[in-house]
Amino acid sequence: MWYRSKLFVVSIIGVAIVWGIFSLSPEDEVDFSTEIKPIINKHCISCHGGVKKNGGFSLLFEEEAFAETKSGKPAIVPGDAEHSELIRRLTAEDPEERMPYDAPPLSKAEIKLLTKWVNQGAKWGEHWAYSLPKEVKVPRTGFALAAFWNLWDSPSLHSDIDYFIKAKHKEQGLAFSPEADRATLLRRLFLDLVGLPPSPEQVESFVNDKRPDAYDRRVDSLLASPHFGERWASWWLDMARYADTKGYEKDPSREIWAYRDWVIKAFNSDMPFTQFTIEQLAGDLLPNASKDQLIATAFHRNTMTNDEGGTEDEEFRVAAVIDRVNTTYQTWLSTTFECVQCHSHTYDPIKFEEYYKSLAFFNNTRDEDTPADYPTLRFFNGEDSLQIERVKQWVGRYADAERVTATDRFLYTLEPKIHAHSCDQLINGALVDTKWLGIRNGGSARIPAVTVGDNDVFYMNYNSGTPGGEMEMRLGTLSGPLLARAKLKPTQGTETVAIPTTTPKGKHDIYLIFKNASLPPGQAVCLAEWMTFRQPLPGTHQEGYAELDESFLQLINRRTPSVPILVENPPEMARETPIFERGNWLVHGPVVEPDVPKSLNDFPDGAPRNRLGFAQWLVSEENPLTARTLVNRVWAQLFGQGIVEPLGDMGTQSDPPTHPELLDWLALQFMHEMDWSVKSLLKELVTSTTYRQSSVMTKETAEKDPSNKYYARGPRFRLSAEQIRDQALAVSGLLSTKMYGPSVMPHQPEGVWMSVYSGERWETSPGEDRYRRGVYTFIKRTSPYPSYITFDASSREVCLIDRITTNTPLQALTTLNDPVYMEAAVHLAKRMVETGAGDVAESIRSGYRAVMQRPLSRDKLPAFEKLYQEAYRHYREKPAEAGKLIGGASGTAETDACTAAYTMVANALLNLDEFLTKS
Secondary structure, rough: HHHHHHHHHHHHHHHHHHHHHOOOOOOOOOHHHHHHHHHHHHOOOOOOOOOEEEOOOOOOOHHOOEOOOOOOEEEOOOHHHHHHHHHHHHOOOOOOOOOOOOOOOHHHHHHHHHHHHHHOOOOOOOOHHHOOOOOOEEEHHHHHHHHHHOOOOOOOOOOOHHHHHHHHHHHOOOOOOOOHHHHHHHHHHHHOOOOOOOOHHHHHHHOOOOHHHHHHHHHHHHHHOOHHHHHHHHHHHHHHOOOOOOOOOOOOOOOOHHHHHHHHHHHHHOOOHHHHHHHHHHHHHHOOOHHHHHHHHHHOOOOOOOOOOOOOOHHHHHHHHHHHHHHHHHHHHHOHHHHHHHOOOOOOOHHHHHHHHHHHHHOOOOOOOOOOOOOEOOOOOOOOHHHHHHHHHHHHHHHHHHHHHHHHHHHHHHHOEHHHHHHHHEEEEEEEEOEEEEEEEEEEEEEEEOOOOOOEEEEEEEEEOOOOOEEEEEEEEOOEEEEEEEEEEOOOOEEEEEOOOOOOOEEEEEEEEEOOOOOOOOOEEEEEEEEEEEEEOOOOOOOOOOHHHHHHHHHOOOOEEEEOOOOOOOOOOOOOOEEHHHHHOOOOOEOOOOOOOOOOOOOOOOOOOOHHHHHHOOOOOOOOOOHHHHHHHHHHHOOOOOOOOOOOOOOOOOOOOHHHHHHHHHHHHHHHOOOOHHHHHHHHHHHHHHHOOOOOOOOOHHHOOOOOOOOOOOOOOOOOOHHHHHHHHHHOOOOOOOOOOOOOOOOOOOOOOOOOOOOOOOOOOOHHHOOOOHHHHHHOOOOHHHHHOOOOOOOOOOOOOOOOOOOOOHHHHHHHHHHHHHHHHHHHHHHHHHHHHHOOHHHHHHHHHHHHOOOOOOHHHHHHHHHHHHHHHHHHOOOHHHHOOOOOOOOOOOHHHHHHHHHHHHOOOOOOOOEEEEO
């Protein structure tokens, strides 16, 4: 009987309740991470933490908290609050004793909680983000029981994600909203996965597709689209601080677009996030690294460099290394590591010295803030590539495979080399513009402590405009043994010469003496940019050697497109890493070795102590933060906010996770079941009931969850700057689908780009290039693309984790007046004219359908018809204005007035809130 079944269920519930009541402990144990640490951070840490340790007492690290203070006694006596100075000071009546000093006292509840914690033994505990559970159970049981008894009605659950969300709904008295209508859902899916809207035909096809897997089919199709990589690259490039210029005041252009293309291809191929991480941080250190793996390392060549005269190259090299450390911890670990540069972290258990141990992983790369952005990976044309293969075949015939690899790496990167600024003891010369070695007649310079080995050829890159130059090379002193003497002929730009030497093995000081008696006293013999010692090609006595050696030098001198990359110093050029006292790069403390913070997972056994080992540590399955960080940020891209906020901080100052079990479950799934596949993660998210909900806000959800942090409705927030522009171009029919290649310059108002020093100008790209997707737009750091900045995009000087979303009048002015949006409106208007064939209402409906991919509701049509009629009358009376608006008169005055009027309607359509918003 049915009532017997219900009676059985009631009995089970009753037993569970009774068991729960009697199983409660007399006094719940205080949790340090969630209850005590927030009180300490709020009231105590500013005086008793990383920066200050007043009274010799610190609450930042466990060993400090229980250590003796200046009084000779510990401030906390575990198990004995009555004799703990911490508790006594919190309750003291004397304002000179009561803590916090010169600030409002703690509340009675906070003091009671701290007292209880001390009496329970003052267990320190670990911040939730620094440990990762091995298993998280999906909370299905309660919902199966509820469904059995039909206690509430809700949509079916499509993903395990939904059980976690529903559990929180139960706590908050919420429930899932109905699924969004099909047109809205498909538009949301398109915008999230490929960053573009669907066509009206695609929407109609989906609406009429009754197959049970119709939605999954669309998901799979979009994940396989080449435009998927473009959409997700835009997100990643904010963190990579990708830009087309070098930054600082001079801000000259930088040729680094090959890295952007690598990111797009990596997302499209669904490169596992482990590999995606390792190749960007240490692709150059992988065995037999491919050219693509070298390109990937440009992630950390997006740092700014300072080409201004008079700057100290080492200062800005160090600044770039510091930026790399901070960016890495922000991007992969949601850790505010920059706080540790000058002192131990104020809130998180990371010590000052640990900052420089991490910096040591990044401090050994060849880049040195030079104008040419060395090292770069050079791209050769087909004929030159064949010549390189001939050189490598020759080397392979007369030497080993290691020599072949070294030859290949040198031809493509010209590394390792010595920059001119490494020279010292300059006599009768200077570093011209602090970058090029300029020595006058009879002057000299020293290359200190060069490890020569078997390298008997000296390559020097220089330029000179006058004949008669000569260089001598001497060993040890200016009057030491002569190693080489060479003529320095005039050059066309810079040129590299190969000079045979007789340099003995070992580490030596090498002196370069420059001569040209025909020059006036103040003129340099030449300007040398870099130099290096290398072995001659093997097989010196073989037939054809001279021709091959000349070909090798020609390849070195070939001017090619390139991309800045990371290259590790060889052992003889390795740098030491000292601690910077108080973060000052000029004040060096003890030298440290590469290591990772003790509060995180251990460094992998057997991993090399370099960037490769560090990258492997980041993506170790023992790392508690990397997977959590990635899934949290991907979640935020879809839902508008993270499970943890802010997105850049999972330390003790972050908000607690709204759904901690879901975050951990997603992280574990991402690492294990999904094998670090971003596409698999996205599919799990977008197929969930949580994602598919209608975004309509009811009175109940508005009252109980106005910010939608419990996800009782679908996501609704404004599109990104790039998506807004891409969408306008797409619905108007202007968008180019061309992929990859150099960055482009779309329409931009005159006078925006004021480029000092270089004389560079913003030249609008020809043809379809001006209509390419936003990810390809040229980004100048000191003058970024105006409409993107207006819509909260980054100028890309530094890593940006989360774009803020603002709402300003400038945004409306941009979409109403910017040349890009006006041109899109004109193009859309012409399509409306053609589709409507003289029927105003039908023309407007067709325009709305193109913009929003669904029919225009009857109540909205009159407003647009009124706008059309008013605009038509205006432009009928002023045909010159109509011609100006639509880019030139194209027919009769009436035709132009009609097109101009539809342009105003199209402009209004492109400015609708529903168009600029993902809902």
